[in-house]
Amino acid sequence: MKKIVFTNGCFDIIHPGHIALLEKAKSFGDKLIVGINSDKSVSSIKGKERPINSEKDRAAVLMGLSSVDEVRIYEELTPENLIKVIKPNVLVKGGDWKKSEIIGADFVELNGGEVHSLPLLEGFSTTKIIDKLRKNENSETSENNGKTCITKTSLSQHQKVFEDLFKNHLIEIEECAEIIYEAISRNNKILICGNGGSASDAQHFAAEFVGRFETERKALAAIALTTDTSAITALANDYGFERIFSRQVEALANKDDVLIAISTSGNSPNVIEAIMSARRLGCKIIGLTGGAGKKLASLSDACLVIPSERTARIQEAHITIIHIWCEIVDSKLKNL
Secondary structure: OEEEEEEEEEOOOOOHHHHHHHHHOOOOOOOEEEEOOHHHHHHHOOOOOOOOOOHHHHHHHHHHHOOOOOOEEOOOOHHHHHHHHHHEEEEEEEEOOHHHHOOHHHHHOOOOOOOEEOOOOOOOOOHHHHHHOOOOOOOOOEEEEEEEOOHHHHHHHHHHHHHHHHOOOHHHHHHHHHHHHHHHHOOOOOEOOOOOOOHHHHHHHHHHHHHOOOOOOOOOOEEEEOOOOOOOOOHHHHHHHHOHHHHHHHHOOOOOOOOEEEEEOOOOOOHHHHHEEEEEEOEEEEEEOOOOOHHHOOOOOOEEEOOOOOOHHHHHHHHHHHHHHHHHHHHHOOOO
């Protein structure tokens, strides 16, 4: 029986780092299957300007490599379902993913397989290649008579972000609201976590559900994992700051609950840990992140990636989306 190796990614613009990773992955077994995100899921993770190359073209390029034996396209943000279908003997990801962050690792190891996080070839990145190609495009900063006009620049950026949300992200906003509503209608609960300003958003969201948004209705089960200072400080002291949310998820979450993971960077270790704990328990994951938040997005079942890398602009969009979710859920409950 052949030893099956699996890895996954977008593989939008193939570079030497990809080739080295795939060749090393193939060395662990007899057949290498590569899962690639569909065009729709790439756009959800990396923004509406991606992918550069279509799923058909990306698959064709990969199949031209001697190390690759088969390519599978998956529609979800994560390859979890595909991994369960393939049942690989070896699961491989690049070194920017810790073993604890690799989707499907538990499943593969439970079935006697191996999981490897391989060092990346330094200096190569699809994002850097694209940024280099676009280096002459206009930046987000505007100038007026040689001086930066902070007010105009900030409002212009805010307007641009919201125009993009209106044009490109209405379906994603409503899909996330539907996940939240379905959980509430099953008497499941919503858990929310984030750091700093995102912690404030988590608390704001929970308050709108437990209290009310704009109309009177029953209290809805929502918990911000950012509010219990005794638990947070004890967990940080005893387990480390990375576990302050995941440990609470382990204590409070049940199958089919929803975790809303908020991180403007998309790389907050404690938020990522919470996501992985929630996935193991069978929760649905909704991500709220910014333009650089590709890791968080690719670990979520549904995600809103705000098209900006400025924290202020991202957070302004996050709180608006939270209010929209509250309004949608209230509307659905009213119509029952």
